Each structure stands twice: as C-alpha cells, then as structure tokens.
Amino acid sequence: GQNIDQPTEMTATEGAIVQINCTYQTSGFNGLFWYQQHAGEAPTFLSYNVLDGLEEKGRFSSFLSRSKGYSYLLLKELQMKDSASYLCAVRNRGSTLGRLYFGRGTQLTVWP
C-alpha cells in the first residue's frame, strides 16, 4: 500500500482558520484528493490536486507539493458544521482503474 499520514485529531474555534496536513509516499503520483466525512455519513468530495500549487474553492483551499510529497487543506472562517473527518487520498498511475489510497482521516472539532 501507500504511506499516507495525517494528524488524527485537530480542534479550532468558530471563525478561525485551520490547516490539515497530509504527507504521502508513493510511486507514479497521479492526483491527491480531499474528502469531508460527517459522522455516520459517506464522504463528500472537496478538492483535487494533480499539479503543484494552490486550488481555492470558497472557504476551502488545497495545496500540493509533489516534490515534497505534501498537501494541506485550508479551511477559513470555520463554522460549527465543519466539524467532521477530513480524508486525504492519493491515486497512482499504476492504480487499478483509478483506485484511491486513503489516509486514516483527521477528526476536526470546531468549538463555538
């Protein structure tokens, strides 16, 4: 499998900014994905990075550095509803039909 590492838990307060890091080790990198998963629900797609740089989408941004095997998800103006698990996933060129390798997820708790 692939070695994908992200923090287990993070906390922040409403209105703040939080950065969730993800590091990975893989051969033939072919994309990095971030998903949000609320408790008891299925993951929802947040972002996709395949080239270096920052992708901004509203309050959420995702950054990728392929040379460092590093990505982060940046959440701005945090809201209570942002409390969820955030999953980092990597795809390889050799992946069977595009399968993803998921990290263990970062449980974010937003306090009022």
Place this chain on the structure above:
Amino acid sequence: GAVVSQHPSWVICKSGTSVKIECRSLDFQATTMFWYRQFPKQSLMLMATSNEGSKATYEQGVEKDKFLINHASLTLSTLTVTSAHPEDSSFYICSAQQGWKNIQYFGAGTRLSVL
C-alpha cells in the same frame, strides 16, 4: 458534483441470510465503481473494484464468494453479502468515478447489522 444513490441505507438481517446493496450513478455513466467497508472511527477500506461487463477485482483478504459483486450496466453495481454473520456488520459505501479527472463520488452508505 455527480450523484450516486445507494440503497438500502440501513438493513438488519438474521445470521445466515443474504443481503443485496445497490449502487447507482444517477446522472452519469460509470464504467468503474468501488465498494468500501468502514469500521467506527476508521478510514475507508477498499473491498473491490467493480468493472462494468467484467469480473470485479477484489482486494487481498476479501472473500469474493462471500461478497458478490455484479456490475451489469453502466449505472448499476450491486454488492451481495452472502450468508451474513455478525462480524459482517459494518458500514458499506460505494463510489463511482466520473469525468476526465476520474473523481470518485460516494453513495450515502449502507449500515448493515447482522443479528
């Protein structure tokens, strides 16, 4: 984003019975779908890759005779848990790939409880 429908959302069954879970891509065609299993507070574990018109590719350690996958059309894949036992109780989630970026969109998941 693309919409993936998964049914049922919740099922309780007796030990020894079989349960079928459906995964449909509602507004796009999906040559490839994926089936995952997730235990509480853990990440997604890929069980198998479902390919339209051909046999599914199972991950190591997943019994293909126990978890039957059928992908008979470009919009439907089914997972049948045969002779279910309490240890099969889990949250099962499907996903379908869409677009040139091959982004996976997930169904709502099925919570299976085997008594």
